[in-house]
Each structure stands twice: as structure tokens, then as C-alpha cells.
Amino acid sequence: MNFWNRALIIILSLCFLLPVFAADKPNILILGEDAAGDSVPRSSRVFKRVLDALINQMHDKGFDVYDEAVLTLLENNSSHIRRTDSEIIEVARASKRPPIDVVVIFQIYASTQNLEFNTRINTLLMGRLLNVKTGKHLGNFEIDSGKNFTGPAQCQQECILTIVGDKSRILANDLGAVLAEKLVWMNNGDVSEPSKNNKMVTEYALIFDGFNAKEYMAIEEYLVIFSGYTRHRPIEIRHTRSEIWYQSxxxxxxxxxxxxxxxxxxxxxxxxxxxxxxxxxKRITFRNKEIKENNEVW
Incomplete structure (x- = not known):
């Protein structure tokens, strides 16, 4: 095989590594945006309940949903409250193991009106989907409480948080269901179950250092027939270094x-x-053996 034929094969192989949701089930990261001063901050327990409800909805639809705290090793402190859109996208893009494809960004708003006999409480949840790598907008949706929730007269912060937390979880289930359906549709309606035969799927990063393209192709043929294999996808492919995300x-x-x-x-x-x-x-190479193999190839 001459040089140009080999180069063409490599180029075509790289083209097929471009992220397409129809071929690979997208990895999901759910993040809250709380930059607006009137939105509920991520330090609030209301925020946590909404986040948990959204995660459950995505998970129930068969998507792989990852926890931000585990991926970024961030502590939930004041320096990470009131984050902007750009900060949220950077968090998602920084994750390589696993690679994140879609970020679900949500906002929570709650307003109150104190009346003589009760307190009117209105809650609004907004969510949107973004392609992490391209920044492309994939869809959005919002759900409000409709008829205002009511609490007792003189309902203060703790009282309001309790009511908003209960109601927002219900709204978050609806919002998560809608966004999950949008993702299923973009994935051509094909989302496999989170686990097959009730087996726990473990995720690994496999790095092959010092292997050329021909050697890596031989390795990949074995990886897909290992017992327990679920799926794999490339993270980085170079001339003598390949890194993949492997599920088994x-x-x-x-x-x-x-x-x-x-x-x-x-x-x-x-x-x-x-x-x-x-x-x-890591490949151990021997000079004389390498020269002999190269001569055989050419």
C-alpha cells in the first residue's frame, strides 16, 4: 500500500470520529445557571431538588448522566455560585473522561406576593440543550406553576423554600421529560437502556501510547470482542497515541x-x-524488529 492510500485511509477514519448523536448515545451533563440576581442560586436546597429531578428524568430515558461535582472535583462553595453561561460551557468542555456531548442548562425563578390571608408564590423553570463541542442550540422549554402556589400569611424564607421545593420538583419532572424526549428524537429514537441484563457498566479510559495506526486497528478488533463489552468511543487519536472511552x-x-x-x-x-x-x-519497541516490520509493510 503506497503512502497516499494510507494517508487517505487515515483521513477517512478521522472523519468518522466526528461526534454524531445518531451513532453514539450522547453523554449528558446537567448544570444550573444562576447568574441572574433574581434566579434561585445553586446553593439553595430548591436548586438541588430540581437538579435531582432532571437527572432522574434523563436517566430514566436511558441517557448517561454525569455528576458535575465528581467530574470537576469542585466543592459547593460561594465561589461557584452565580455562574455565567460561558463558565458553565467551560465546565462541560473541560471533561474528557467521559467526554460530554450535551449540556442541559436550567434556571429557576420564584416570586412571591404577600397578601392579607396568604402568600402567592409563582415558580418558573427554564431549560435548554446545547451541543458542547459546537455550542449549537438544540432546543429549549419552560414550565411555570400556572395558577400561583399559595402559602400561609407571612410566609417567610424557610416557608417559601419548602413550598417552592415541593412544587419545583414536580415542575422539574415535567421539564426533564420534555427535554429528554427532544434528545431521544435527536438520537433517532434509539437510546439503549442504562444497563443490559441488570449488569453494572463501568467506564474506563484506555490509552495506547507508542502504537501506530495499524497496531491500534488490530487492538480495537480485540477490544470489541472482550466479554462485557458495551461500547467505546475515541477521545484522542494521534499517529502513535490513541485514547478511548471504554464501557464494560x-x-x-x-x-x-x-x-x-x-x-x-x-x-x-x-x-x-x-x-x-x-x-x-505503553509500547516497548526494539529497533531491529521495528526496521524488519517496516520493511515488510513497504
């Missing part, structure tokens, strides 16, 4: 054994390091 129902010990057996079968001497949820496989 097997544990780390068995995956480590499978990787070692695969490398032995392929006669690729390597060292494997594991930390957190990341396997790093």
Missing part, C-alpha cells in the same frame, strides 16, 4: 487480564499501568 460490565482485574492476553496474542510487548479508571498501555 467486567471489573478492572479481568480487563487487565484481557489486555495482557491481547498483547501476548498480538506479540506487542508493552507495560500496563492502572490508576483511577485509566489504563495506560
Amino acid at each position: 460490565s467486567i471489573g478492572t482485574a479481568k480487563l487487565d487480564r484481557n489486555l495482557n492476553k491481547m498483547l501476548a496474542e498480538l506479540d506487542m510487548q508493552s507495560i500496563i499501568n492502572f490508576e483511577g479508571n485509566t489504563f495506560t498501555v
